[in-house]
Amino acid sequence: MTKAPKAAPSSVNPDWWRGAVIYQVYPRSFQDTDGDGIGDLKGVTRHLPYIASLGVDAIWLSPFFTSPMADMGYDVSDYCDVDPMFGTLADFDEMMTEAHRLGLKVVIDQVISHSSDQHPWFVESRSSRDNPKADWYVWANAKPDGTAPTNWLSVFGGPAWEWDGVRKQYYMHNFLSSQPDLNFHNREVQDALLDTLRFWLDRGVDGFRLDTVNYYFHDKLLRDNPPHMPDSEDAGLDAPDVNPYGMQNHLHDKTQPENVAFLKRLRAVLDEYPDRTTVGEVGDGARSLKTVADYTSGGDKLHMCYTFDLLGPQFTPQHIRGCVTAFEMAVADGWVCWAFSNHDVNRHVSRFIHGEHERETVAKLAISVLATLRGSICLYQGEELGLPEAELSFADLRDPYGIRFWPAFKGRDGCRTPMPWEFGRDHAGFSTAKPWLPVPAEHRALAVDGQDGHARSVLTHYRHTLAFRKAHPALRAGAMTFLQTNGNILAFTREVEEEKLLFVFNLSREEQELTLPDDCVVASAIEMPGLTGTHSGRTVTVPALDGFCGRF
The missing domain is CATH 3.20.20.80 (Glycosidases)
Incomplete structure (x- = not known):
């Protein structure tokens, strides 16, 4: 491992990421x-x-x-x-x-939710049940009949458990069997992973995109997931419908409450370095927005997430x-x-x-x-x-996800x-x-x-x-308010103290008109690249697949 001296921050704006x-x-x-x-x-x-x-x-x-x-x-x-x-x-x-x-x-x-099975940590962990890293991954005994400890499924198909003949136990993998899940319930694992973040922060990186950020913890009681009910507000599909992963409500194999405390630890590391950021990937079906709220609120966890x-x-x-x-x-x-x-x-x-x-x-x-x-x-x-999306033959595929579910799902290649x-x-x-x-x-x-x-x-x-x-402050961090329209038009305002802008987008294949509310008086149109919509009084006319921008 080659270490680098702590790099100077590349800006003096701690909120550079907001609206970036x-x-x-x-x-x-x-x-x-x-x-x-x-x-x-x-x-x-x-x-x-x-x-x-x-x-x-x-x-x-x-x-x-x-x-x-x-x-x-x-x-x-x-x-x-x-x-x-x-x-x-x-x-x-x-x-x-x-x-x-x-x-x-x-x-x-x-x-960091999982590593390769060739990582030295896993090589040591699987060598016995009593080595120093024996508890660094998620291991569990088989049920009395030899089947997997729970009904949890892998995103990439099949059970989320793989049998290991040396330890005579199953290990958990949310993705490929060669991607064993790290055991975040072990404080030593958290410490080791946070140290790897410091390594890259010392080299000057400005932030991290955190892959599968809600997958870090699993239910310690190893409870089965209930089925996904199509008309309920449970997890929904985080996978194509050809994949049985979506048939479960993933209550116990991800998005566990302990993750919030770990994200606070992670944020504390980031706060040791000026002007750094985090963006978390949240895949949690219908619960995604609640999860984003939990992970980004309070200013002491993630800076932002995407779903x-x-x-x-x-x-x-x-x-x-x-x-x-x-x-x-x-x-x-x-x-x-x-x-x-x-x-x-x-x-x-x-x-x-x-x-x-x-x-x-x-x-x-x-x-x-x-x-x-x-x-x-x-x-x-x-x-x-x-x-556009490339059309590839099966012989060209390299993505294990696509290979597993071909031809119903062609994967990500x-x-x-x-x-x-x-x-x-x-x-x-x-x-x-x-x-x-x-x-x-x-x-x-x-x-x-x-x-x-x-x-x-x-x-x-x-x-x-x-x-x-970049030229309009309202688009960087301004408030956003939607206007009532027909089903073909997306209309909203963006506003900061110094400017208030109107945007009207016609996502249909026919010209559309929007009559603005009485209190929405457009002072002038603004030339936004590619938009050819016009306004007359309180009426905005927008060609098919086009838009309009105005200033109040």
Whole structure:
């Protein structure tokens, strides 16, 4: 382990994350610089100026730690080193220096709910029932008939328990059997994991994205989960409906009350370092917003969380308004990070369009909506190009989740294909070798060099829209109030002391009119990139899949 001196903070604003725009980089698919077909940290560094040119505030870097890569790096075997596939610690430090030079914060993934089964901690833990780390993972005896201790299921299919012949016990795994769950009820485990966070904080990272943050603790009594009742307010689906995981109400295998105290310990570590942040991933079905409230309230736990609410197929006024309103009601003093896409879901352009002819229009409208919501926002690499979901054959798949449930569920590889940089280069300029996943022809046609500098491209629209967001204080942290509309229009105001803005978005395929309330008098229209709606008196007219922005 190579240690670095404590890095100076990259800003003097402790609340930089509030209203920030974060760009997610999936390193293995961003840029390959050594010709092995897999992206690396040097590739991230090479394109940091491009990321900065978008107008974002930070990058979120998906896992690059030492790993056997059974789950693409979300199975960590060394929390304090870089996998040789991605480079070295020196490469990481070089990337950090360049990011901070460009004014970009760096948030890194932390996958601490589970490790790889090749992590030295687990190797020792499974060696006997009485070694120093015997209780560092979740072990349990079989039932008298030899079956698993509980009925808990793995997100990736099958039971959440795997038999180990050496200890003659089962160990718990919420995901792959090669991803054993750490035992957070053990204080030593908590201490060791918090030390790994300090390692990266000392290297200057500006924060952590906490993977599966509500999965850290399990029910110590090992009680079975009850069934999910379709008409009830229980956990709901955190998995595709082809997966029996959604048939349980996950009361006992995640989201345990002890997690709140641990998150306070984690926050205390972050508070030792100036200007740092945390964003937690909460997958908890219908309970997600309550969980976010528990985890972000009080200023002594997580800074913000995101849920899966906007990562589904709905791109409707009712759904977006419902998600935002429910969050505002449930989370009085917390903060949310909204996103339409990430590395775990189909790209949102493909989820939202009613035909390929809409792709560019919907791509532009989606960022216009996202950029005006109250909260921080996260963009996923390639969405600024309007990339659709890639259609891959079974032979191309690398995702164990997709392989397990093929063909009913195709997994996550379709959103993880390499970033297309240059239209005329082999593999769209991602690599000189065959990439780990193919570059679809339709992605090559949308490469960065073909959109850069073109006034009407999706890429240019993203840059202009993010600049618009940054130029208006009301969009950074202003209050948000929805207006009553028909079911086709999303309308709301954003307001701080110095400005009050009106946004009207038509998410339908036909022109729409909105009559504003008597007390809503638009002083003037504001030119927001790509929006062509107009107003006359109290009437706002918006073309299909378009919007309007005005100032009161």
